[in-house]
Amino acid sequence: QVQLVESGGDLVKPGGSLRLSCAASGFRFSDHFMTWIRQPPGKGLEWISYISSSGDIIYHADSVKDRFTISRDNDKKSLYLQMNSLRVEDTAVYYCANVAGSSIDYWGQGTLVTVSS
């Protein structure tokens, strides 16, 4: 069955960096657009980044543009999110998800990023 397992969440100080990973299994990873979505504690969902199946098309939401970078390694069936210049407002659970038919098929369990001094 489809599994998406995020890792890398941690407590980090404002201005710091963190790299999230997402290990995929149970589907043809290299065929799918992938995305990161976040959810601040007690709040709603916010799409932040996606990447095409080959990695040649990338988009980031304005809220993270120039600070976050999405990437993937199809050989390792893994998705990544490099987060730099972290702010308190980036505190959230970060979900990895696959995109199919302009919708989201499956979600990971999420990894918590806390930005605090």
Add this chain to the structure above:
Amino acid sequence: DVVMTQSPLSLPVTLGQPASISCRSSQSLLHSDGNTYLSWFQQRPGQSPRRLIYKVSNRDSRVPDRFSGSGSGSDFTLKISRVEAEDVAVYYCMQGTHWPSLTFGGGTKVEIK
């Protein structure tokens, strides 16, 4: 950017009674390919979201048939025909028509009266 507005924010429902959630978009979600990319997600307490409905009215496998989606253009509805205890959750609509953004509604919390 497309704005997705859900109502109500909170929906207390008696077990066995119907529930209805509205989702409105600031622009039409009809894509030039003829499809309307409006999805609904359920997020139970402490869990990740899971998709219930895609392209307005297509139910995902293993989703009970008491859930149904309808609508067109910029006005959409998720209905639960008879609410059960396991339906307590926050429900989100999401548009996938206007790339590069995927936009979510603010969520509707369904709870039991």
